[in-house]
Amino acid sequence: MVKSTDKSADKRTPGTVPYRSGRPGRLPATESSRITRQITVFSISVGIILILAKLIVFRESGSIGILSSLVHSSLDLIAGLSTYFAVRYAARPPDQTYRFGRGKAEGFSAVLQVCIIILAAVHLLEEAATRVETPHAIEQSGYAIAVMVFAILLTAWLLIAQTWAIKSTGSLAVRGDRAHYIADMSANIAVIAGILLSTYTSFIRADALVGIGIALWLFYTAFNVARLAWNQLMDQELPDRERELVRELALQDKRINRIHNLRTRASGPHVHIQMQVDLDDDLTLNEAHEIIVAAEKRMMEAYPAADILIHPHPAGCDHFHGNAIFHQSSPHEH
Numbered sequence: 001m002v003k004s005t006d007k008s009a010d011k012r013t014p015g016t017v018p019y020r021s022g023r024p025g026r027l028p029a030t031e032s033s034r035i036t037r038q039i040t041v042f043s044i045s046v047g048i049i050l051i052l053a054k055l056i057v058f059r060e061s062g063s064i065g066i067l068s069s070l071v072h073s074s075l076d077l078i079a080g081l082s083t084y085f086a087v088r089y090a091a092r093p094p095d096q097t098y099r100f101g102r103g104k105a106e107g108f109s110a111v112l113q114v115c116i117i118i119l120a121a122v123h124l125l126e127e128a129a130t131r132v133e134t135p136h137a138i139e140q141s142g143y144a145i146a147v148m149v150f151a152i153l154l155t156a157w158l159l160i161a162q163t164w165a166i167k168s169t170g171s172l173a174v175r176g177d178r179a180h181y182i183a184d185m186s187a188n189i190a191v192i193a194g195i196l197l198s199t200y201t202s203f204i205r206a207d208a209l210v211g212i213g214i215a216l217w218l219f220y221t222a223f224n225v226a227r228l229a230w231n232q233l234m235d236q237e238l239p240d241r242e243r244e245l246v247r248e249l250a251l252q253d254k255r256i257n258r259i260h261n262l263r264t265r266a267s268g269p270h271v272h273i274q275m276q277v278d279l280d281d282d283l284t285l286n287e288a289h290e291i292i293v294a295a296e297k298r299m300m301e302a303y304p305a306a307d308i309l310i311h312p313h314p315a316g317c318d319h320f321h322g323n324a325i326f327h328q329s330s331p332h333e334h
Helices: 029-061 064-090 104-135 140-169 172-200 206-233 242-249 284-301
Strands: 256-267 270-278 306-314
Touching: 029 172, 029 242, 064 104, 064 140, 064 172, 064 206, 104 172, 104 206, 104 284, 140 172, 172 206, 206 256, 242 256, 242 270, 242 284, 270 284, 284 306
Parallel strands: 270 306
Antiparallel strands: 256 270
């Protein structure tokens, strides 16, 4: 199991809200990369074991429910491989070509996962519909149930580890991978119910109907993963509680009169923070620079993987730099 070694999540700085984990930028990029690398290797290993076990039991039982679960596990493995490469590429440091880093690789990995999920769900619906029309009895049902129970226990172990990794890093790619496995474990439980109904009752189509239910669940999973990927690829603002923390960290220095035009976004393990701060007009350039550097240091303690840009602004001046269409202050900034 991967568990965060970061102790800062429980610390408080006077005058601020708690430093919460589970958000991008809260760990140094190297530490976040280490955790995500470990969890993706674990995910791939679990995926291979589940595929082999379900393939064997499907050949013995012919259960459409087992087949649907096998398809789901195959998707999990593909998603795990995608995540494996995405988190490694996203963690590479910025360079002359990619000044903002490569963090959005995690979002593109999630988009790939969504496409694969939808294709598999359509195929599974077709297969299950055929079995509803021409149902058949399931063989080796006891063996099939035993394998599915094993799959549930193994998946639960992985989900616990992935939850710790997400709480530590806030990784979008790992979050998408976990969504796959949550759906997979739910599908395994449904498959067991379908096998029991088909074997021990007259409801022989139960197994195929479970396959249809799992396909619909896959569509729902795809929607959730797509929503997460969309938010990051479209540079959605950080949650309000994170933005409030940034404001409070900046305003700890009483020489900063107010902040405005605060803009934030997540990109893989990194976050980008920009703002303008109002300073007294009579400050020297060196004094203003000292205030800005100190504010950056406070924010870096909370967001070690952050890229921070602060523009000092004379309090008595009405002119704002840059394009006016991007100056959308929130109510907290007035």
